[in-house]
Amino acid sequence: MxxxxxxxxxxxxxxxxxxxxxxxxxxxxxxxITSDDEVLLEELYNLAKRLDERMDTVERLVAHDDPSFNPVKRLQADQETDNQQLRELEQLIAEKKGTGA
Structure with a gap:
């Protein structure tokens, strides 16, 4: 016992x-996640934004040269549903920079 x-x-x-x-x-x-991971994610985010802008430019140029060109459906910058997560991510990045971390 x-x-x-x-x-x-x-x-x-x-x-x-x-x-x-x-x-x-x-x-x-x-x-x-580590601060290195946060830096990497921010760099990837900025790279994706630049690539998206380049794709828009290429599509405009091709559409100008070939009126029958029909671009593949991608995320559209002017649609609310496509921009919601992007705004949330930009807000998080801004808050992170505002706190000095």
Whole structure:
């Protein structure tokens, strides 16, 4: 009987807190991205914006030379549904730069 009580106390006061703290630490470290990752994402975002502008220019030039040209459907800059996530991303970038991080 005393051995069972000691075992129960060890499980309650050592095992359970260790288990909780172990997985809490794992969760916190896995849920974040590094500042290098943020810089890379911002560079990729800016590159994608530039490439999209270039595609618009190329499509305008080809359409001017060949009236029968029909561009492939892409995201359109003037459609609200296509711009919602873009605005959210730009807002996050602006907030990040505003906080100095």
């Amino acid at each position: 005393p051995g069972e009580v000691v075992m129960l106390l060890l499980v309650l006061f050592v095992g359970l807190p260790w288990l909780i703290l172990h997985y809490t630490t794992k969760w916190k470290t896995a849920a974040t």
